[in-house]
Amino acid sequence: MTWPEPTPDARTGPSTRGPADLVITGCTALVHDEREEVGFVENATIVVRGGRIETVTAGPVTAGPAIAGRADPTTTGLAAAEHIDARGQVALPGLVNCHTHSPMVTLRGIAEDLPIEEWFNEFVWPIESNLQERDVELGARLACAEMIRGGVTCFADHYFSMDTVAAVTAESGLRANLGQAFFSSQGAEGRERSLDFALRHRDTADGRITTSLAPHAPYTVDDADLAATARLAREHGLLVHIHAAENRDQTEASLARHGRTPIEILAGAGLLDTDLLIAHGTGIVERDLPVLARASGRVGVASAPRGYLKFAWPTTTPVRALRELGIPVGLATDGAASNNSLDVWESMALTALAQKFTEADPRRLTSRQALHHATLQSARAVGLGERIGSLAPGLRADIVLVDLSGPHTQPVHDLAATLVHSARAGDVHTTIVDGRILMRDRELLTLDVPAVVREINARMPALIDRSHGRRIQDYDT
């Protein structure tokens, strides 16, 4: 497993190829040094051209062509079609929600305070048997709005009706890795549809959409299907996105039934030799570590700690052990039906807190480590380590601006700590993807929330009806 490094270079001067598309001035920029340590550039100027970060420089850029567009000559001295004066704000790479089911925001709060078996079998899987394309479309739209407002610029989605989610992603301006989920109960057709989706949609939406094969989990997809998925992934160069070792019970059930852990099942199917995104992994146990160490694919894990606490699972993702193997652990929210929000900012704070508590060590995760998970590791986990995850020249311009002027984020003794432990998703003022501004000063520019909410509420009685007694699947680890 090797992870290509983006190469931040704050010394590169601005191009003189005419006006930039976007210039951000006066911010403090989160950057990574050559050892990937998180640091900050004060009074930074970020120049964006062609959807990429061209330069990140300390202080105002003074060289450049004649003033044009909306640039403010007094602060930038640099021509740009669009200028953001970001004094008092921190620029950081957009957050990545490494594992979610975005349309499930429609079920936020539908099944509260329950063990996972009841949550699935009594609520979520019966309700999902009612799901219509329009529900998915509206849910995805609401989810994209929530994520843009919370500073998320990219999400890895694993759900049904993904053609619809792809269309909404394109419309929203967000970046995403999308996978059409399947169970073996669907026969070969499920896997074929997942492949068909992945091939039709990859690198669409101006390259913002990448795709995965999305087998649901080792307890719902059989070994033959998993092995076929691994072959298809290698053949087509696709990421595989799967739930595995979600909790300790699943690992124990797998051992009891098959004599193998879920991770050993993935290995046996050849999935650790593909690029693989494992959701959750709180059931990863000691004997899985050498198996993961032998992986030849780029394996990453997505951790969504809020849900683990809420379901009262006994463990959280073993971040320290995974990091010792060089496996990136990205931040996630899972779907809002379990997590109640798509707030990756909260996932960042909870990852730091849950790791301290479960490892009984207040010294880690430090805030800088949490920010490393939120940036480079999250980008790598979703297979985009060469495109996003750092404010570095040449990478895509996925940037969020966070306002720290509120009383809850002052004074600032340790900016990393302020970001992780004091700031909140609502402090994100501006969200930019591929250099395009999707939210400016908290105003969403690509989505109409009130219209979406009105229609969701009108459709809700039909969606949540469980009187038919059907469900799409049984939860039985």
Place this chain on the structure above:
Amino acid sequence: MTWPEPTPDARTGPSTRGPADLVITGCTALVHDEREEVGFVENATIVVRGGRIETVTAGPVTAGPAIAGRADPTTTGLAAAEHIDARGQVALPGLVNCHTHSPMVTLRGIAEDLPIEEWFNEFVWPIESNLQERDVELGARLACAEMIRGGVTCFADHYFSMDTVAAVTAESGLRANLGQAFFSSQGAEGRERSLDFALRHRDTADGRITTSLAPHAPYTVDDADLAATARLAREHGLLVHIHAAENRDQTEASLARHGRTPIEILAGAGLLDTDLLIAHGTGIVERDLPVLARASGRVGVASAPRGYLKFAWPTTTPVRALRELGIPVGLATDGAASNNSLDVWESMALTALAQKFTEADPRRLTSRQALHHATLQSARAVGLGERIGSLAPGLRADIVLVDLSGPHTQPVHDLAATLVHSARAGDVHTTIVDGRILMRDRELLTLDVPAVVREINARMPALIDRSHGRRIQDYDT
């Protein structure tokens, strides 16, 4: 231990004694029924007069005197000096921060990712030896601003220079219970100053300030001082606010040194026969429960779960065991030097999550239980159960309005869950104490944050200097 109940009565009609001071219309109001269960009144009208809630009624109030003031006749039909159209918002009792050290916001982020011994001995207690009145004043002002913006209407503060904190509390418009902290290392003078403060300030600021005696902790205040404090509390009818059994290590150290737990030490000093607010209590053990059950005073506990996770303490406040004894557990943040914020909303969510996790039971705390802690139990914990904690006629009008129109709080299947697990402190739009609006549509009306932040930053180098080698106390449980 008995807790007098507020008596909500939504059937009482409005008074006809001239215009009301404030009318809030169109909101959904959180109320408690006769068994104290949390419920919601749709399209509620709240009438405030003389700083108290006069009525909470379903639907618009139609009776009433001639229209006057700023009331909107089309929606209220009721005269009022001030009218808030709160359609789409939820009204709830203002949150109570049951244990904090408000001026410590100036040290937010100063000592990160450390065990508590280093946090105290290497950072907090050396820095506090530099503390000037002006630092306390500015810190308290910033803290009040943060709390008002986060929907906190009352806080229990335990710190130094409390005359200054009282002045800032009065100016901010907040309600508070304030105690001047003391150590036995200060001799009898510390205790006397704490009493003097408590007697001079109680029921000041139009009754918004109540006071406590504030011995620091059983490991810094000796048995004789604790017993003297208990006598003074009974003599003067004062609450006692103390750190005790903060963590398991303290309980074990106390057993090793004295053969008694911190709770047994409090009992031996007579403090369980006073009205007592215990901060933290994560070190409360099985043998403490019968001791607490025998308490004849009104004992409450303040829980600040974020810090317990951050310090990697092995336990959290034993909420279930305390509830079985009838002891109210209120929500708190502790100081921002450890907690990084004064976000009681986050404490509410983390209390629910941490209890599920530590009790290995996803079924509790439910969101309604969390809201009960945030309202009635918090009010009782700080000795104000007869004045605040519920939107009930006759209680003080401490009300917050929360906007749920954001994409992260829609749709609403379970309003209690939406409030606890999806809403955030930043969704509070309006904060009202004693009927006076302290924040309206996110605009602070009583405090000037930029001026405070500028002066704090200018004073910071002198405040955080540790080169002198002094500290105000040693942490050694």
